[in-house]
Amino acid sequence: MKTFQVIPNPVLHPFIDRFWGWKSTGDEIVRLPTVLPGTGAELYLHWGDPFRYVLNDGQRAKCAYGHLFCVRQKPIRLAPSPNISFIAVRFRAGMLHRFTPIPGRELLDRVLSVEEIWGSEGTALLGKLSYAKSSAERLLHIQSFLERQLKNRSLDVLVERAIPMIYKQCVSISVDGLAEKLHLGRRQLERRFMAFAGQSPGEVKCLSRFQHTVRKLVLDASADPTDIALANGYYDQAHFIHDFQRRASTTPGRYLEDARMKTHFYNTSRRADGTLRTPITHQEGVPYARAGCRTGSESRVLRRT
Numbered sequence: 001m002k003t004f005q006v007i008p009n010p011v012l013h014p015f016i017d018r019f020w021g022w023k024s025t026g027d028e029i030v031r032l033p034t035v036l037p038g039t040g041a042e043l044y045l046h047w048g049d050p051f052r053y054v055l056n057d058g059q060r061a062k063c064a065y066g067h068l069f070c071v072r073q074k075p076i077r078l079a080p081s082p083n084i085s086f087i088a089v090r091f092r093a094g095m096l097h098r099f100t101p102i103p104g105r106e107l108l109d110r111v112l113s114v115e116e117i118w119g120s121e122g123t124a125l126l127g128k129l130s131y132a133k134s135s136a137e138r139l140l141h142i143q144s145f146l147e148r149q150l151k152n153r154s155l156d157v158l159v160e161r162a163i164p165m166i167y168k169q170c171v172s173i174s175v176d177g178l179a180e181k182l183h184l185g186r187r188q189l190e191r192r193f194m195a196f197a198g199q200s201p202g203e204v205k206c207l208s209r210f211q212h213t214v215r216k217l218v219l220d221a222s223a224d225p226t227d228i229a230l231a232n233g234y235y236d237q238a239h240f241i242h243d244f245q246r247r248a249s250t251t252p253g254r255y256l257e258d259a260r261m262k263t264h265f266y267n268t269s270r271r272a273d274g275t276l277r278t279p280i281t282h283q284e285g286v287p288y289a290r291a292g293c294r295t296g297s298e299s300r301v302l303r304r305t
Contacts, residue, residue, distance in 0.1 A: 001025055001084065006139060011147055015095040019139060021087040022263075024048055031262040032078035034255070035069060037247045038211045039167055039204060041096040041107070042069045042265075043114075045129055045142060048085030053078050053111070066114035066126050070096075070107040071197070073207075075248050087138055088265075089146070093208075094163030094197070099149045105198030118149065158182050159196040162189070163204060170208035171233040175201045209233045210247060213240065215266045217252070218259050225252055 006019040017040075024030075032051065043066070044051070050063040054077040069076065097104050100117050114122030125145045132138045154160045162178055178201060179189040193201050213232040217223055229240035244252045 009143055015092055015098050017090045017092050019087055019089055023085045024083050029080050029082050030084045031080050033259060033262050033264045035076040036214060037072045037207060039071060039093045039207045041071055041091045043089040044086050046086040048083040049081050051078050064113035068112045068117060070110045072109055074109050093167040094160050097155050098151050099146060104196055108198050156192055156196045159192050166204050167208045170205050210243060217256055218264055218266045221260060
């Protein structure tokens with residue numbers, strides 16, 4: 001299976017962390033991960049089989065060919081799949097609202113199709129992707145679509161600024177300290193967070209701590225769980241285990257043992273080798289090359305792992 005990571009163009013980069021994806025190269029059955037709770041939202045656009053996931057009652061549901069995993073307070077258990085090929089759009093924390101008319105408070109723990117979010121424009125995007133001949137061409141269509149959806153104004157500039165601050169500084173920043181930095185009272189800050197995201201700043205802080213801890217443990221098999229948990233703001237090992245069980249309905253040990261035998265969606269740093277700047281852009285819908293890049297050269301987008 002080929003994987004890739006691409007840095008968005010300058011228009012989208014303040015709001016989107018990266019594009020990334022997988023492309024099947026054979027008939028392998030891919031054991032997909034359980035997507036744990038987290039602060040981020042991710043748009044998946046498939047040209048292979050869409051994900052299937054397990055509902056609380058044990059029944060399986062199938063995602064649309066284009067779908068959004070919203071900010072999650074509950075895990076999503078994905079089923080194995082024989083044909084995985086997709087491009088994912090990883091939105092920066094607190095930035096999804098710039099691209100969708102649906103308020104963030106209405107998006108928690110939802111799996112929505114692109115048609116449910118963007119209507120006929122979402123349908124048109126899927127049509128273009130179905131005829132695309134390369135990942136580079138797909139990226140062109142996706143970026144053009146997202147540029148058209150991008151809103152110039154934030155629903156709440158202060159909260160939009162605050163969410164990434166909490167995500168990056170979840171160990172060191174307190175809710176009271178954040179309120180002071182933003183020149184707001186704590187209750188006013190909490191009310192604005194709930195109106196904007198449907199979550200309190202305290203919950204965003206706890207989710208960020210959880211996400212940083214699990215990501216490090218999945219990417220580094222030699223890391224000591226207790227040391228990583230303490231470094232990310234947990235009081236002790238018991239605190240981390242209790243929080244993990246509450247959010248994932250299993251223990252950290254069982255999850256990590258299973259996750260390290262499967263694929264996972266935790267990407268390496270964008271500074272790592274193999275992460276490329278987007279090689280294509282558009283001008284009135286016509287692809288052309290940036291300096292030093294050939295239009296449609298998929299080898300400039302994909303890297304083998």
